[in-house]
Amino acid sequence: MEITNVEPIRLERALDTITRRGGTSEQNITVTPVVVKVHTDEGITGLGESFVFDPTGEEAKFLEHGINALSKKLVGRDPREVTRLWHEMYVEVKRSGAYRALSAVDEALWDIKGKNAGQPVYELLGGQVNEIKAYATFPHFKESERLVEDAVWLSEKGFEAIKIVGASVGVKHDQERIETISEDLPEGMDLAIDVNTSYNTAEALAVAETASEHDLAWFEEPISHLDVQGMAELNERVSVPIAAYQTQTPHYPAIEHLRADALEIYQPTLDLVGGITSANRVATFVEAFDKQLVPHTFGPLINYAASLHVVAASPACSLIEFAVFDDEIDDPGEFIASPYVKNQEAVYVQDGGTISPPEGPGLGIELDEDKVEEYRV
Ligand SMILES: [Mg+2]
Known part of the structure; x- marks a missing residue:
């Protein structure tokens, strides 16, 4: 199996902004997601995600660039070699600081590994x-x-x-x-x-x-x-x-x-x-x-x-x-x-307060592609 493309998707926040005060400073925060799709030549697509607190979306661009920078290491490689790829990405990321990009891509690789095996990641x-x-x-x-x-x-x-x-x-x-x-x-x-x-x-x-x-x-x-x-x-x-x-x-x-x-x-x-x-x-x-x-x-x-x-x-x-x-x-x-x-x-907290990982293969998450287009920046 080979990675054919690594696609970052910046999304509009779905939540209101929360103003948070900490000591002498004040921060406006929200959840601005960046999804990554890792496409393969066998039709399996891995999903991963990071986000920024920044409601303006500017920091999300930094995350998107980080994913694009990592993609040159990934295209043509076998996505199931998660540990090997993590270490190769880390050599770059420990200097660039693009840890959010690394994190999102790592999740997508695990998603592919699980989907390929027909097993949930856990x-x-x-x-x-x-x-x-x-x-x-x-x-x-x-x-x-x-x-x-x-x-x-x-x-x-x-x-x-x-x-x-x-x-x-x-x-x-x-x-x-x-x-x-x-x-x-x-x-x-x-x-x-x-x-x-x-x-x-x-x-x-x-x-x-x-x-x-x-x-x-x-x-x-x-x-x-x-x-x-x-x-x-x-x-x-x-x-x-x-x-x-x-x-x-x-x-x-x-x-x-x-x-x-x-x-x-x-x-x-x-x-x-x-x-x-x-x-x-x-x-x-x-x-x-x-x-x-x-x-x-x-x-x-x-x-x-x-x-x-x-x-x-x-x-x-x-x-x-x-x-x-x-x-x-x-x-x-x-x-x-x-x-x-x-x-x-x-992903739901049951009455009684328990929560479980999704049961589907990989991370067990499916995107609503119409909504993705609606929220895409
Ligand atoms: Mg905390």
């Missing part, structure tokens, strides 16, 4: 190990009382945890919110907080102590993702589990984090870390050190499906992020970021 990775529960990322800015109401709604669906975004006002505000929300959460629902690397060590320690007192499920990206030693010190001093890795590339830095005992929860982002290949290796490292894998999966659906396959096959993982992008939807288990996917119901 079977190629060794088969499903655990039942997967979804936790709800809730990126909406509201007063604590309103968030508690939403937590009740999410708890009724079966979500076991809600993650809120912190650091928008400051330490005291986060501490008050942790106290108020955690005390009023419905039975069986945990709280996690994500500050997206906004705090310095002293600020993070103050929030972490409050989070520990109130038994939060985890404290995410408390300080700079580069400060591995700082995260290790926090992780030693407080009982709340420290979580991070969503901004790391590829799987190799996980070794340094594990040696330093910097994190309890590892959150590789498939659409950035280097695709299924890299996330699966992070999973293996994490398992060896008896830590948890809970991938960062805020984003579009093809990439989400790829993440589900890795999660299903990892003994270190039984939890996955599920972003509830719309707080007025009837069913918060529906995936709404990717209307260009035909079989969207294949």
Whole structure:
């Protein structure tokens, strides 16, 4: 089998823009997907995906160029040689920084490998190990009382945890919110907080102590993702589990984090870390050190499906992020970021909070080509 063409497809965002404040800066973010189709001479087409937060679509052009730059290494090659091709692409990407392009292409190669074998990707990775529960990322800015109401709604669906975004006002505000929300959460629902690397060590320690007192499920990206030693010190001093890795590339830095005992929860982002290949290796490292894998999966659906396959096959993982992008939807288990996917119901949080990878061969995702044309930029 040979790759005949590598086609990046930039798509219009299907979601509203969310304004996110972190420390002194403010960011407008959304989910702007870039799909890649890897075509072959045997009629099998692989799908992969990454995305950018940038609502203007400018950063998506950078991603598209990255995929085009990698395509010269891929055309004429056997797409089933995923590991070999990953390493050849990595030689370029470690200098160019085009990790999102590498990630999307890697997912598409795994999709082809699965379709060719007639097996879902998680079977190629060794088969499903655990039942997967979804936790709800809730990126909406509201007063604590309103968030508690939403937590009740999410708890009724079966979500076991809600993650809120912190650091928008400051330490005291986060501490008050942790106290108020955690005390009023419905039975069986945990709280996690994500500050997206906004705090310095002293600020993070103050929030972490409050989070520990109130038994939060985890404290995410408390300080700079580069400060591995700082995260290790926090992780030693407080009982709340420290979580991070969503901004790391590829799987190799996980070794340094594990040696330093910097994190309890590892959150590789498939659409950035280097695709299924890299996330699966992070999973293996994490398992060896008896830590948890809970991938960062805020984003579009093809990439989400790829993440589900890795999660299903990892003994270190039984939890996955599920972003509830719309707080007025009837069913918060529906995936709404990717209307260009035909079989969207294949990625759905069941009542009770469980979620499974699609059962079809490869990633198990089919595109709605009319919608792709509608959303194509
Ligand atoms: Mg995060």
